[in-house]
Amino acid sequence: MKAFGKILGLVLLGLLLLVIGLGFALTHFFDPNDYKEEIRQLARDKANLELAINGEIGWSLFPWLGLELHQTSLASAATPEQPFADLRMLGLSVRVLPLLRREVQMSDIRIDGLALILRRDEQGRGNWENIGKPAGAPATEPAAEPRGNEADSTGARSGMPIKLDIDSLTVNDARITYQDAQSGQQFSAESIQLETGAIREGSAIPVKLTAFFGSNQPLMRARSEILGELRFDLGQKRYQFEKFRLSGEASGEPLAGKTLNFSAQGELLADLDAQIAEWTGLKFSANQLRGLGDIKVRELDREPRISGGLSVASFNLRDFLAGLGRELPTTADANALSRVEMATRLNGSPTSFALEELTLKVDDTILTGRIAVEDFARQALRLQLKGDRLDISRYLPPKATDGASAARQSEVQETAQAASAGDSPLPAAPTRHAWSDAPVLPMDALRLLDVQATVGFDELLFDDHPFTNLDLNAQSREGLLALQTLRGNVYDARFEANGKVDVRQALPQLSIEAQLGKLPIEKFVKLEKQESPVQGLLDLTATLTTRGNSQKTWVDNLNGKANFLLSDGLLVGADLEHYLCRAVATLNRKSLTRTSTKDTPFEALRGSLQITNGVARNPDFKASVPGLTVNGNGTLDLRVLGLDYLIGIIIEGDKRAMPDPACQVNERYVGLEWPLRCRGPLELGAKTCRIDQDGLGKITAKLAGEKLTEKLDEKLGDKVSPELKDALKGLFKR
Known part of the structure; x- marks a missing residue:
């Protein structure tokens, strides 16, 4: 056996030398x-x-x-x-x-x-x-059936x-x-x-x-570098990229000449047996943007599903976008969007993506909820957000006074100064349009929008007005935006509205139904640097329609109806009793010795409005003032924010002392409708009112006729027939 082994060894050595020699x-x-x-x-x-x-x-x-x-x-x-x-x-x-x-x-x-x-x-x-593919071979060739043992041995070898x-x-x-x-x-x-x-x-x-x-x-250039340690297990189909680090920079047309410096690092894993891929310990940056997270993709062999978490540290969004060549519009607050941070859970698929359990901080506002794109192809956006406090005015463009607006403000100021001067004449009707003709709605974007939104705020500030407990439900599809519900409080007044915006046509169509209860109107109706001309609690119901894409066209095309009630109010700087006293003094042929310094309290102002092309007609204006009844009719021209009213003041019996000896009321003045004419800018309220001289002349003629009739009765007594007496009275009343 030893000899055999020695011989075998020599044979193998000889074969090896032969192979080396052949090589x-x-x-x-x-x-x-x-x-x-x-x-x-x-x-x-x-x-x-x-x-x-x-x-x-x-x-x-x-x-x-x-x-x-x-x-x-x-x-x-x-x-x-x-x-x-x-x-x-x-x-x-x-x-x-x-x-x-x-x-x-x-x-x-x-x-x-x-x-x-x-x-x-x-x-x-x-x-x-x-x-x-071999030359001349068919695209597909049927595979030959392997014979039993051959198949087994081949499979065994291929499985090694x-x-x-x-x-x-x-x-x-x-x-x-x-x-x-x-x-x-x-x-x-x-x-x-x-x-x-x-x-x-x-x-x-x-x-x-x-x-x-x-x-x-687009025209783009980027430099990148990848470092790390790769580890693999072919048998288990498991691949890891440890200490992975990606860094680089990019520039090009989308960045408008700016440079984006980016980096990402973490641990990568792909397990093809389990059909999962993971990126754990993720850290990333893009210029000043910094974030952490982890990402997991499962079901790689079917429809991959993405999950994980993501958090972004506080950064200046305006500066970040500027670094990418994207300038945000100028805002009223130059520091708006300077502090933005986010934490969320990720959930996605090849056709959808969602930010779940989202906490988004924007400046002083915290938003929580969910933002999702349910279908990339349809750009189907879904929002479910709840916020604490948002001052939306900070993010709007700065208030800029255009030429038309400046002209109107000047007109109002001149009218206000003239109206404050003693016995000034009746103000002229305003003529300057009060609204901007700048486009408001992004038409192309709204036509593509597929949105369902549920948004709420504890407090939302707009133009310094606090809207609290605000809830909004809206949806938009194929150019039709439906405001299903908008409700909340403003200055403890409850409001609720619903409406539609239809941008499927070239000219947008808008409609709204609104209800408002107990709104302190002085918070909204005021002249710049002056207190509101009217105070009180407003109840309003309105159904309105319009069309267009600017404030001006919306007001010009405004149609609908409304009912209002203003209760427990005050006409500031407007003394209706003084106007009445002046009218009475005129009839008494006396001069007033006192000036008016009082406001006029009222129990209620009510009426209805029929709005046609921006002009609201109010035929049934009524006011309840202690000791007086006020009736009126007129128009509110919403295009120029002007009013033009005929007001009648009725003394409810001689129950009160007049403020001046020159205007003592006698019994003949009770029950008469003393006329006022109010015309001018809406912001001035009752300060636009003056005694209607034409109406006062009619009262004078009526009173003179009644006095002549009384004297005629005294002279004639029972000496003439009743028919002749009535004929003579009628003659003097003409």
Whole structure:
């Protein structure tokens, strides 16, 4: 047995020496460069490739199977004149004996000057198509049924894991370009540099990759670098990228000449058996933006689902967008959007994405809830938000007085000054339009909008008015925005409204129904730098329609009806009793000795409005003032915010002392309707009122006629018939 073993050893040694000798002979007496044409033909027949080897082929056989290729190009056999890959040099070597054990032991792999050029023509065909298919082979070939033992042995061999052991991989100066003739788009990755450490399964493999990326639609350039340690397990199909770090910068047309510096790091994992991928310990930045999070993708083999968490530290949104070439519109508060931060849970799919359990802080406001795009194709946005306190005026454009508005303010101020001067004449009706003609609605965006929104605020400030317990429900689809509910409180007054905005036509159509209860009107009706001319609690119901896309067109086309009641109020700086006293003094042919300093309290002002094209007609105005009844009719021109009313004041019996001896009321004045005319800017209220001289003349004539009738009765007594007496009275009353 010992002799047999010795003989066997000698035989094996002889075979090994023979293999080494054959390898030496092959490498020294066999030159693969002599067979370039046969190699090219083999590539055509087996892989449908046009292989051009313009440089020398260097090789070795044992103990390393080594290969070096120089100046090589690859093209589809159908388009041999259009190479899709050029290679300056490829060098690699593999140990021969470990290959028999399905172990790949390689020295350094080096690839220099690889240029991969991918093109798609006008018909959508790519220059890489049909590569790898034998020439003349059908697109699909039925697989032959393996015979029993052969199938088993093949399966067993194919199931054996391949062990990789590569000293390193180096790629220098590689370039990849893609061109699409149909869309005109071009993408490129240039100056690609890849360096790795030893590549061994289960071990951490240091990786460094740098590249420059570019595109033409839009024109963009980016530089990026990736560092980390790659670990893999082929048997379990598990791949990890530990200590992953991505950094770089980008510039181009979308950034308007600005530069974006970005970075991201964390731990990456892909488990193909479990069909999950994870990015844990995520840290990212984009200029001054900083954030943390984790992302998990599951069901990779079906419809991937995204979940995880994300938090963004406080940053200046205005400065951040400016750094990306996106300037926000100027706001009333220059510091608006200077502090924004967010924390949320992520939930998404290939067709949808949601921010769940969202906490969003914007300046001094905290919003919680959910924001979701339920369908990317339809841009279906869903909002469920609750906020604490928001001053919306901070985020609106600064108040700018245009020419028309300035002219109207000047007109109102002049009228106010004239009206404050003693016995000034009746103010003229305002003529300047009070509203802006700047577009308000983003028509194109609203037509595309698919939104369902439920939004609430504990307090919302608008133009310093506090709206509390605000709830809004709205939806928009295909250009029809429906305000289903808007309710809340303002100055403890309850309001509720619903309406529609229809932008499906060229000219938007708007409608609204509103109810308002116990609103302190003095908070809303006031002249700049002066107190409100009227005080009281307003109850209002209104149904209104209009069309257009500016304040001016909305008011010009306003139609509808409303009912109002103003209770427990005060006409500030307007003494109706003084107006009455002046009228009485005129009839008494006396001069007033006192001036008016009082306001006029009232129990109620009520009436209805019929609005036609921005002009509200009020035929049934009534006011209850202690000791007086006030009736009126007139118009409110909402286009110029002007009023024009005829007011009648009726003394309810001689129950009160008049404020001046010149206007003592006698019994003949009781029950008469003393006339006032109110005309001028709405902001001035009762300060626009004056005695109606025409109406007062009619009262004078009536009283004179009644006095003559009384004297006629005294003179005639019972001396004439009743028919003649009535005829004579009628003569004096004409």
